[in-house]
Amino acid sequence: MRRTGGIEALREWRAAQTGAVALVPTMGALHSGHRALMDRARESADAVVTSIFVNPLQFGPGEDFDRYPRPFEDDLRLCESAGVDFVFAPAQEEMYPSAPQVTVSSGRMGQVFEGAARPGHFDGVLTVVAKLFHLVRPDSAVFGLKDIQQFSLVKRMIADLDMGIELIGLPVVRDADGLAMSSRNQYLSAADRTAALVIPRALAAGAARAEAGPAAVEAAAREVVAAAAETGSFELDYLSLVEAATFRPCPADFRGPALLLLSATVGGTRLIDNRPVEF
Ligand code: PAF
Numbered sequence: 352m353r354r355t356g357g358i359e360a361l362r363e364w365r366a367a368q369t370g371a372v373a374l375v376p377t378m379g380a381l382h383s384g385h386r387a388l389m390d391r392a393r394e395s396a397d398a399v400v401t402s403i404f405v406n407p408l409q410f411g412p413g414e415d416f417d418r419y420p421r422p423f424e425d426d427l428r429l430c431e432s433a434g435v436d437f438v439f440a441p442a443q444e445e446m447y448p449s450a451p452q453v454t455v456s457s458g459r460m461g462q463v464f465e466g467a468a469r470p471g472h473f474d475g476v477l478t479v480v481a482k483l484f485h486l487v488r489p490d491s492a493v494f495g496l497k498d499i500q501q502f503s504l505v506k507r508m509i510a511d512l513d514m515g516i517e518l519i520g521l522p523v524v525r526d527a528d529g530l531a532m533s534s535r536n537q538y539l540s541a542a543d544r545t546a547a548l549v550i551p552r553a554l555a556a557g558a559a560r561a562e563a564g565p566a567a568v569e570a571a572a573r574e575v576v577a578a579a580a581e582t583g584s585f586e587l588d589y590l591s592l593v594e595a596a597t598f599r600p601c602p603a604d605f606r607g608p609a610l611l612l613l614s615a616t617v618g619g620t621r622l623i624d625n626r627p628v629e630f
Contacts, residue, residue: 355427355438357445361400361486364437370397373519374489376480379403380420380534381429384495384524389433391521392493398436400487404446408454408475420534439487446482454478455512457504460598464589464612465500465623476501477508484514491517495524497531499610499625500598523624525551531624542584543618549579550613553590554626557611561628565592565601565609568628572611588614588621592628606630 354364365372373396375388385401392399403426410416423440430438454474457466461473484492494502502520509516523531529551530536530544539547557572569592579585592601595608609630614623 353436355440357439357441358486361437361439361441365488368398371490372396372398372400372487374483374487374492375399375401375435376483376492376494377401377403378405378419378534379426380422380537381426382532382534384497384532386429386433387524388493388495388521389430389435391519392491393434395491395493395517395519396489399434400437400439400489401430401433401435402439402441402483402487404439404441404479404483406475406479407443407447408451408478409469409472410475411469411471414469415535415538420537439483446479451478455481455508458507460500460507461504463598464591464593465614468588468614468621473501473504477504480505481508481512481514484516489516491519493519493521496520497523497533497624499612503595503598529555531622533622535620535622538618538620540618543620546579546582546584547615547617547622549575549585550615550622550624553579554611554613554624557592558626558628561630564603565605565630566603568592568609568611572613576613576615584618586616588616595627601630 373392375392377385405419455477457473457477466473506518525531553572553575556575557568560567560571576587590613592609592611595610601609609628611626611628
């Protein structure tokens with residue numbers, strides 16, 4: 352890793368680049384899932400920038416902004432071992448010298464599911480991602496598909512606002528027990544983690560019924576979740592089968608790419624996961 356810095360250092364570094372640049376945007380607390388994003392970025396570009404910025408705009412009141420893990424030195428070590436060329440780690444005052452008046456609106460697709468549970472979340476995500484795109488000016492950007500609604504909205508923003516950036520999505524990276532990797536998994540106790548495994552199990556049970564059609568997929572996933580909900584530590588937020596392009600519920604005769612979405616709160620921690628299903 353050659354450089355770490357804020358906006359000024361980034362601008363100077365960026366001006367000297369002659370090859371393709373790929374961006375991996377993160378909020379830090381990096382794990383092997385992020386490492387996989389960096390490795391993918393390296394394949395698609397001559398230089399890789401990883402941004403580390405816990406974006407206050409995407410956290411609602413009472414959410415975990417203050418306690419969000421910030422192990423900066425560990426993060427730098429992971430970036431170093433991944434061969435990242437520039438770690439962009441701006442201070443909050445640099446990114447938001449004053450509260451922004453003009454922000455990106457995520458539209459209808461940003462108001463459902465995660466957007467309904469976390470009002471304003473996706474406007475905050477898209478606003479910071481747009482800023483990162485303007486600052487880094489990447490040729491490509493790599494995002495994880497665990498946050499599939501975020502990925503789909505960034506894709507729409509790039510298309511709708513003619514940003515001309517290649518968007519690369521990396522399939523969900525899972526731990527050996529099947530749980531999708533997330534920086535928030537570190538909030539889980541051992542018992543919570545066991546309870547959380549219902550999430551990948553329900554998604555797998557649903558996806559396994561793809562040949563029987565949309566209703567069967569959702570019913571199979573619901574059956575797994577219903578058994579877990581009785582234990583008390585697992586609280587379902589939503590489970591839904593949606594058209595991948597619109598996030599609208601799949602009609603019974605749907606043909607094409609769909610997504611089985613699941614969010615649950617386990618021991619006070621909100622977790623999300625998804626599985627693609629093709630009909
Ligand atoms: O997925 C994340 O870590 C964040 O939402 C992102 C894209 C870095 C924006 O803050």
